[in-house]
Amino acid sequence: MMLGYFSLILICQLAGEVVVRLSGVPIPGPVIGMALLFLGLLVKGGIPDGLAKTADALLGNLSLLFVPAGVGVMLHTQLLGRELVPIAASIVLGTLITITVTALVMSRLSRKGTPT
Incomplete structure (x- = not known):
């Protein structure tokens, strides 16, 4: 039974690849x-x-x-060494942006959840 659900997961992935190839969606x-x-x-409703065991x-x-x-x-490793500064900058910048956006979303959701 596990093989059937594993196949279902792979079929969904394949369908997604087909959609991307046919539509050009990025x-x-x-x-x-x-x-x-x-x-x-x-x-299906659940x-x-x-499928849960397979996942x-x-x-x-x-x-x-x-x-x-x-x-x-x-x-x-040589390529990574040459491009270390842009890679490090993008990781740090991406992390800071993610933390900032997460904090803003949490702040906004916290205010909506409290009665005024």
Whole structure:
């Protein structure tokens, strides 16, 4: 049963890739596939137990998905060294923007939640 749900996840990802290729939308195919899966679960009205178990198994082994990225980092250390300043600047700037936006959203939501 787990293989069937794993296939469903991959089919949703494939459908997302097809949508991106056909429409040219600048959104990653897996993101669109995840949205399609989400819409399907909304229509169904819940998450089947088998799908939840399959997702838990995938999340339990998520660290394995970072191995290719680690290999890429090790393979391109010279390039990363040459581009260290722009990479570091974008990471720091992106982190600061994320923290600022999160704080503003939380502040606004906190005010809406308290009675006046």
